Amino acid sequence: MKRYDYFSPKTVSEALDILENANNDTHIIAGGTDIVLDINKGRIEPDEIVNINKLQELKYVKCEDGLIKLGSTMTFSEIESDELLNKKAKVLVVACREIGSTQIRNLGTVGGNVVNSSSAADSVAALIALDASVVLKSKNEERTMKLIDFYDNGKSKIRKNELLTEIFFDEPNQNTATAFTKLGRRKALAIVVMSMGALLEKDESNICTKAQFVLGAVSRHPSRLYEIENQIIGQEINRDNLYELIDNMSTTIYKTIVEGSPGSLRRLNSAKYKSKSIKGIAKTTFESILSDLEIK
Incomplete structure (x- = not known):
């Protein structure tokens, strides 16, 4: 195994000083659940490892100025048990x-x-359903962008001298419900085959005022279904109207997968399978939302 330099900064400022001279062989780890495996299997050979798991500045969940903000080193377990997120962002929990x-x-x-x-x-997928944004910091600059815009051709747009410090989204109101459904292979720890995150907001007459649907593991990164969202906005949120969207979702998935690799038999088979599977996933997601909105 190639030798590398190891850094463990205790503050964000210290981390950004280290990253100021970072190159393509500098890698940041927090939990290390992905990168450590890549190193052990020889997929990457870093010159430097910057471990940010001691940055307590980045471990928080708070509601501020109508926004829910998460520090980037929050673990999945910490998010899962957070009282605010359980109340306001079920899709993420x-x-x-x-x-x-x-x-x-x-x-x-x-x-x-x-x-x-x-x-x-x-x-x-859950964060994009919440229309989340990310905050990226370098030593001399701070950038903010929508998470949906953070990806390009399967890669993130973070620069080598930047640190993802925060993720934030609008605080959902009392007339909003969110849900997440995942389809995985039978092995308990296998990677997801497909997932769906959703957010629906209604007015007092149960008319949809906001809709955000996201599919994971269908294209190079989780994708918003803008056309299908527009079909429910302005309509009454009820079981019939939501279920009418499912066939359109199935068609969208098929086209997305096939167009991603025209002529590929593997992609064609995947498109057929996932375009049928979405029907069950979407129904489960919609039933959760209807229940939370107390719509029968």
Whole structure:
């Protein structure tokens, strides 16, 4: 195994000083659940490892100015047990509960899940359903962008000298419900086959005022279903209207997968399977939302 330099900064400022001269062979770890495996299997050979798990500045959940803010080193277990998130962001809590084993959830962080840019990242699908944004800091600059815009062709847009410090989203109001459903292979710890995160907001007449639907593990990164969202906005939220959306979701998935790799038999088979599987996933998701909104 190649030797590398190891850094364990205790403050964000110290971490940013180290990252100021980072290159493509500098890697940040927090929980290390992905990178350590990559190093052990020889997939990456780092010159430097910067371990940020001691940055207590980045371990928080708070509601401020109508926004719910998460520090990037919050572990999945910490998110799963957080009282505010259980009350306001069920989609994220359930997604984090579905990740790996207890040991992985105790170590893995939401920031690491976001930056690693896996198409199957459960927490990312949930956060995009919440229309979340990310805060990226370097020594001399701070950038904010929507999480949906953070990915390009399967990779994140974080720069080598940047640290993901915070994720935030609008605080859902009392007329909002969220849900997350995951389809996985039968092995308990296997990677997700497909997932769906959803947010629906209604007015006092049960008319939909906001809709955010996200699919994970269908394209290179979790994707918003904007066309389908627009079909329910302005309509009454009820079982019939929600179920009418499912066939359109199935068609969208099929086209997305096939167009991602035209002529591929493997992709064609995947498209057929996932376009049928979404029907069960979407029904489960919608039933959860109807229940939380107390709509029969």
